Amino acid sequence: MKPTVPTAETDIYTRRESEARSYCRSFPISFTAAQGALLKGADGKDYIDFLAGCSSLNYGHNDPDMKQALIDYIAADGVAHGLDMFTDAKQRFLEAFERIVLAPRGMEHRVQFTGPTGTNAVEAAMKLARKVTGRKNIIAFTNGFHGMTLGALACTGNAGKREGAGGGPLCGTSRMPFDKAFGPDVDTLKQIEMMLDNPSSGIDAPAAFILETVQGEGGLNAADADWVRGIERLARKHGALLIVDDIQAGIGRTGSFFSFEEMGVSPDLVPLAKSLSGMGLPFAVLLVKPEYDIWTPAEHNGTFRGNNHAFVTARVALEKFWSDDRFQGDVREKGDFLEKRLGEIAGLLRGARLKGRGMMRGIDVGSGELAEDICARCFAHGLIIETSGAHDEVVKVLAPLTIARETFARGLDILETAVREATERTAIAAE
Ligand SMILES: Cc1ncc(COP(=O)(O)O)c(C=O)c1O
Numbered sequence: 001m002k003p004t005v006p007t008a009e010t011d012i013y014t015r016r017e018s019e020a021r022s023y024c025r026s027f028p029i030s031f032t033a034a035q036g037a038l039l040k041g042a043d044g045k046d047y048i049d050f051l052a053g054c055s056s057l058n059y060g061h062n063d064p065d066m067k068q069a070l071i072d073y074i075a076a077d078g079v080a081h082g083l084d085m086f087t088d089a090k091q092r093f094l095e096a097f098e099r100i101v102l103a104p105r106g107m108e109h110r111v112q113f114t115g116p117t118g119t120n121a122v123e124a125a126m127k128l129a130r131k132v133t134g135r136k137n138i139i140a141f142t143n144g145f146h147g148m149t150l151g152a153l154a155c156t157g158n159a160g161k162r163e164g165a166g167g168g169p170l171c172g173t174s175r176m177p178f179d180k181a182f183g184p185d186v187d188t189l190k191q192i193e194m195m196l197d198n199p200s201s202g203i204d205a206p207a208a209f210i211l212e213t214v215q216g217e218g219g220l221n222a223a224d225a226d227w228v229r230g231i232e233r234l235a236r237k238h239g240a241l242l243i244v245d246d247i248q249a250g251i252g253r254t255g256s257f258f259s260f261e262e263m264g265v266s267p268d269l270v271p272l273a274k275s276l277s278g279m280g281l282p283f284a285v286l287l288v289k290p291e292y293d294i295w296t297p298a299e300h301n302g303t304f305r306g307n308n309h310a311f312v313t314a315r316v317a318l319e320k321f322w323s324d325d326r327f328q329g330d331v332r333e334k335g336d337f338l339e340k341r342l343g344e345i346a347g348l349l350r351g352a353r354l355k356g357r358g359m360m361r362g363i364d365v366g367s368g369e370l371a372e373d374i375c376a377r378c379f380a381h382g383l384i385i386e387t388s389g390a391h392d393e394v395v396k397v398l399a400p401l402t403i404a405r406e407t408f409a410r411g412l413d414i415l416e417t418a419v420r421e422a423t424e425r426t427a428i429a430a431e
Contacts, residue, residue: 023051026375027384034061037403037411039384048411050378050385052400055216055248055360058275060400065320066279066313073312082306084113093311100318101257102287109270109287112295115302116282116310118247118273119147122210124286124300125269126151129208129241130172132292137204139192139240141178141211143218143390146245155210157218158390174203178215179227189230196238206240208269213259213357216248219364219389220356220396225263232265241268241292247284251275252401254358255332257322268292276310278317283310331401334408335359338397341412348419355394359401363419368392370422377418383411 013024030042037060039047052058059066074080079087094111102109114120126138140146140155147153153162154170162170176195177188195201209231215221228244235242244267249259251274256262258270269292273284282304321327335358346352346363353364365371371387374395378385388396395415399408 023386026386027379036060036062037400037407045382047379048383048399048407048414050383050397050399050411050415052398053280054274054386055251055253055398056274056280058252058401059278059317059321060402061280063279063313063317063320063402066316069312069316070279070309073309078312079306079308081304082308083303084305087306087308087311089308089311089315090306093315096315096318100322105258105261107287108290110290110293112286112288112293112300113305114271114284114286114300116273116284116304116307117147118245118271118284119149119152120302121247121271121273121284121286122146122152122155122245123149125210125243125245125271126155126172126208127300128269128286128288128292128295129243132241132294133207133239135205135207135240136172137206138173138243139176139203139206139209140173141176141215142181143178143215143221144210144212144245145215145217145248146210146212147247174206178211178218178221179223180221189227189234192231193234196234206235206238208241208243209235210243210245212245212249213263214249214254214360216360217388219394220360220362222355222357225265228260228263228265232267243267243269243271245271247271247273249360252321252327252331253360253398255335256328259357275317277307277314279310279313281307281310281313283307283314327401331359334399334401334403334405335361337405337408338399338412341409341416342397345412345416345419348416349423356396359397359399362388362394362396364389364394365419366393371395373422373425374415374418377421378414381414381417383414383418385411385415 031039032042033040037049039049041047078089114124130136138155143157144155146155153165154173176192179188181188195203213223213228232242244260246259250272268289270287277283338361342361342363343354346354349365351366355362355364368391371393375385375387386396388394
């Protein structure tokens with residue numbers, strides 16, 4: 001292979017940053033500061049953030065209370081890195097998580113601190129399900145996204161991401177059709193049940209089912225509660241565990257702390273990451289029903305399981321936003337507003353469809369090319385927004401849940417303008 005000689009003619013990113021870089025290609029300016037739902041660009045402009053760190057910033061950028069608590073903690077020489085040793089910050093986080101999240105929901109789950117990314121929590125869930133059941137096969141779903149490490153990638157559907165494994169092993173999983181994968185009239189539960197009941201279907205007995213209640217990267221496909229309950233029933237029937245990956249849909253994104261909590265299911269394992277720290281700091285956990293917590297000490301290890309700065313901000317986030325129902329009520333109202341506005345915007349485009357749930361919604365505009373064009377126009381008008389879906393055909397709104405109503409409306413106005421401009425160009429408006 002020919003070596004590339006860096007030259008000073010290109011910028012530092014082009015010269016030195018790996019080709020794997022991605023979001024910076026869609027938003028090619030430097031950002032210098034961030035507050036709430038706004039990012040400041042080096043061009044002096046404020047950009048409204050409808051990407052929110054891919055749902056890692058559900059409480060917006062630099063929440064003042066989390067920031068102050070972190071500043072105070074650092075100023076007092078609080079432990080920054082603690083492996084998985086006991087610290088004051090860790091204890092206070094766990095106590096708040098038990099008091100505010102687990103106990104009121106009747107969840108007896110243990111909290112396993114994994115490496116700090118979502119994919120690590122998913123790996124832990126897969127390993128544990130296999131250890132518990134002595135089986136290898138994990139059933140994942142079409143359009144599911146669970147991370148980039150090899151185990152989690154084996155559960156991820158996206159062809160482009162799977163190619164990243166370079167032909168390496170993506171094994172130990174089976175794929176089944178997600179809810180409404182064949183359209184609203186086909187009951188995929190029946191198909192899955194048949195495949196599992198038939199000993200000649202070629203599907204090995206599953207260790208677990210892994211699903212997202214709303215598929216974040218896979219196109220904002222929202223599963224019905226009935227379907228999720230059906231998968232839980234099949235898991236119980238076949239001696240498999242239920243893993244609900246709430247990394248993107250959890251922590252308030254769909255309106256409740258967990259995306260599944262009003263579905264009448266009781267997942268055995270729940271990976272959480274993204275907005276768990278509240279401030280965008282890396283932090284992931286796996287919630288494990290006590291009877292399945294069969295790890296031996298350090299069996300799933302990792303140097304960065306004790307991000308104490310994240311423990312501090314995560315605790316403040318729980319105390320501030322989840323101690324009563326107010327935040328939840330506010331998120332639900334904003335979700336209704338978003339549904340209404342997006343419905344109106346979708347109405348401008350022939351064949352466009354509204355997708356998602358709560359504050360995790362978008363518009364399927366029919367093609368990746370159009371969705372990309374709309375997002376590029378949004379950026380030119382000061383809005384950061386991305387696509388999702390198998391063909392990147394869904395324009396996806398992931399605004400911070402704390403966004404001010406006026407800013408939210410302004411961002412949606414920009415989206416509407418961009419849709420109008422893009423449709424004028426391609427002449428595919430509804431009428
Ligand atoms: C549902 C889901 N699971 C897992 C992951 C992986 O998380 P991370 O990127 O922190 O590894 C993501 C990331 O987008 C996700 O959306």
